[in-house]
Amino acid sequence: MNSHRSWVQPFLTTKSLLPENQESPIEFIESDTVDSRLFYRRNHFLYPVFPFNSYWLPIGGAVTRSKLFSMDDLFRFPSKTIKIVLECAGNKRRLFNPKVYGEQWDKGAISQAVWKGVPLRILLESAGIKEGAKEVVVEGYDYGPRSDLNQVYPYARSLPLEKAMDSDTIIAYEFNGRPIPFQHGYPLRLIAPQWYAMASVKWIKHITVMDSEFSGPFQSIDYVYYPHKDNEKDARPVTEMNVNSTIQNPKDMDILNAGTHIINGIAWTGKGRITMVEVSLDKGHTWKQAEIQRHGSTEYSWVRWSYKWTAAERGEYKIMSRASDSFKRKQPSQPFWNRKGYGYNAVDHIKVKIE
Numbered sequence: 001m002n003s004h005r006s007w008v009q010p011f012l013t014t015k016s017l018l019p020e021n022q023e024s025p026i027e028f029i030e031s032d033t034v035d036s037r038l039f040y041r042r043n044h045f046l047y048p049v050f051p052f053n054s055y056w057l058p059i060g061g062a063v064t065r066s067k068l069f070s071m072d073d074l075f076r077f078p079s080k081t082i083k084i085v086l087e088c089a090g091n092k093r094r095l096f097n098p099k100v101y102g103e104q105w106d107k108g109a110i111s112q113a114v115w116k117g118v119p120l121r122i123l124l125e126s127a128g129i130k131e132g133a134k135e136v137v138v139e140g141y142d143y144g145p146r147s148d149l150n151q152v153y154p155y156a157r158s159l160p161l162e163k164a165m166d167s168d169t170i171i172a173y174e175f176n177g178r179p180i181p182f183q184h185g186y187p188l189r190l191i192a193p194q195w196y197a198m199a200s201v202k203w204i205k206h207i208t209v210m211d212s213e214f215s216g217p218f219q220s221i222d223y224v225y226y227p228h229k230d231n232e233k234d235a236r237p238v239t240e241m242n243v244n245s246t247i248q249n250p251k252d253m254d255i256l257n258a259g260t261h262i263i264n265g266i267a268w269t270g271k272g273r274i275t276m277v278e279v280s281l282d283k284g285h286t287w288k289q290a291e292i293q294r295h296g297s298t299e300y301s302w303v304r305w306s307y308k309w310t311a312a313e314r315g316e317y318k319i320m321s322r323a324s325d326s327f328k329r330k331q332p333s334q335p336f337w338n339r340k341g342y343g344y345n346a347v348d349h350i351k352v353k354i355e
């Protein structure tokens with residue numbers, strides 16, 4: 001049995017190929033750094049073609065000295081290495097009821113890796129931020145038509161100056177100790193910890209400091225919570241990840257023997273840290289605390305949790321998991337429905353049968 005482990009491997013689950021959107025086999029991820037082979041892929045456009053062998057990074061806009069950095073320039077700056085969860089804002093979209101349009105992600109639009117790079121702050125300071133600067137726009141090399149706007153756009157997003165200046169917001173050049181794989185943004189990618197991953201722009205083309213609000217479609221139309229089906233009332237931008245958890249074992253609809261079973265999974269949040277994960281085996285009437293393994297987890301990474309369950313009686317069981325964080329946020333029993341299906345974080349659940 002065990003000798004199979006080295007050559008029997010999980011795979012990504014394909015959602016679309018042009019552009020490439022594939023999810024991670026999250027229930028089978030046992031490592032806290034996900035290899036690029038199993039790291040989810042989310043793209044709005046086809047992969048970009050650009051001369052990455054003669055790559056330069058320009059920084060301009062509301063700065064006192066426009067800059068052009070070579071890769072070697074970047075390697076010489078002080079670096080920062082961080083392990084972070086990247087979760088697509090559309091992770092678990094398929095679970096919304098009523099259903100919403102868009103990529104029907106199950107639970108695997110999430111992965112974790114170690115990224116190394118230069119804090120964006122250092123680059124901005126070397127260019128000199130002008131007074132009145134508000135946002136920093138990062139544009140990727142990929143672009144394409146949007147069906148709604150009848151125009152070609154690049155993938156570009158802004159960060160508020162405060163987030164851009166956070167010492168953990170980095171321009172990454174390494175992924176798990178190697179140059180970033182092309183699919184994940186080679187040669188340079190923005191990494192914005194704690195925010196849903198739409199903020200972490202791949203294949204950086206240029207960085208522009210702005211003294212006004214950027215209104216590109218990937219933040220004025222997409223990545224906005226619209227709580228109502230047919231009007232824009234109470235719309236607000238998608239930013240930090242919600243507190244969340246995913247059960248990895250058992251698998252949904254498993255048939256198990258009576259006896260002891262380990263229920264385990266991951267939990268993560270975009271603010272503070274995970275303080276508690278609870279499990280319910282009686283449809284949410286009572287909750288028991290799971291054990292959290294913090295070993296190897298850092299400020300921005302997921303934690304692993306487990307709960308030993310002795311299933312004495314035959315029957316069907318619903319297994320639920322609920323995480324809480326240090327900002328007193330707790331997974332709700334019902335998700336916050338929004339028209340574009342972002343930020344799903346209702347209590348996770350699966351069913352099993354004990355025979």
Ligand SMILES: Nc1nc2c(c(=O)[nH]1)N[C@H]1C(S)=C(S)[C@@H](COP(=O)(O)O)O[C@H]1N2
Nearest residue numbers: 040041042043044088140155197198201202
């Ligand atoms: N340039 C560029 N950056 C991008 C995107 C994109 O389409 N183009 N997609 C964003 C979204 S929505 C997500 S969820 C993550 C996915 O990163 P991954 O493909 O490395 O997993 O990249 C973000 N950065």
Ligand SMILES: [Mo]
Nearest residue numbers: 042088089198
């Ligand atoms: Mo995403």
